[in-house]
Amino acid sequence: MPTGVAMRDVRQQLFDATERVLLRDGPNALTSRAVTTEARCAKGVLHRHFADFDAFLAELVQDRIARMDRQAAALHGSVGSGTVAGNLTEALTTLFESVGVAIVALITSRDGLRARLRETTPTGVPVLTEATAMLAAYLDAERALGRVAADADVGTLAPTLIGAVHLLFADREGPRPEAGAVHKVVTTVVAGAARDPLR
Incomplete structure (x- = not known):
């Protein structure tokens, strides 16, 4: 599966992508797929670094x-x-x-x-x-x-x-x-x- 751009600071890139989705589309549009698509990386990247999506969002907060x-x-x-x-x-x-x-x-x-x-x-x-x-x-x-x-x-x-x-x-x-x-x-x-x- 293509991973898009190289991920130097995975955590920060995913956080930045999440904020862009939130600001543009609101909380109802926020899914792990929306975040990884916005970050231009494979969906598995998020799940390799966080236990689940709510754990990821808790770290964002x-x-x-x-x-x-x-x-x-x-x-x-x-x-x-x-x-x-x-x-x-x-x-x-x-x-x-x-x-x-x-x-x-x-x-x-x-x-x-x-x-x-x-x-x-x-x-x-x-x-x-x-x-x-x-x-x-x-x-x-x-x-x-x-x-x-x-x-x-x-x-x-x-x-x-x-x-x-x-x-x-x-x-x-x-x-x-x-x-x-x-x-x-x-x-x-x-x-x-x-x-x-x-x-």
Whole structure:
């Protein structure tokens, strides 16, 4: 059976192919055949490296979560600079503009995948749970500097921001929300808590 292009980093090439299929066709179109066709390799390549398709998808989700560590570091590095709303807007746009929304749809649509992910993320929705923790840590750091009110409930603000902005991006068929729309949602959610200008 022809294998197409040479596979240097099999795992990453399969992940990249999966993300392209997700973004183009949605989670319902995602099969091992669709992934290997997109990656231009034999179907057996995926099954040689992963126990089954849900194991492969679980590793894809874990890879996306690991990438969030870099985003969390960037957000933490913005503490005390810019505006709280501006920093949150940028972080949330980065989170959902990429394949993030498609990954969340994938997780919610596959029972076998959710069961595997429960082993490492026992509560919440993987990716969204880690993103919520990232925002809560950022808001807590800004609160320590006085740029967020001392009595602000960051444990409520963070998931509220995630939910509200996720809804803006959730329509896979529609146009991406404009930056101004994301910023408006963020400023509305943090208006009572942020102590810096909201621009």
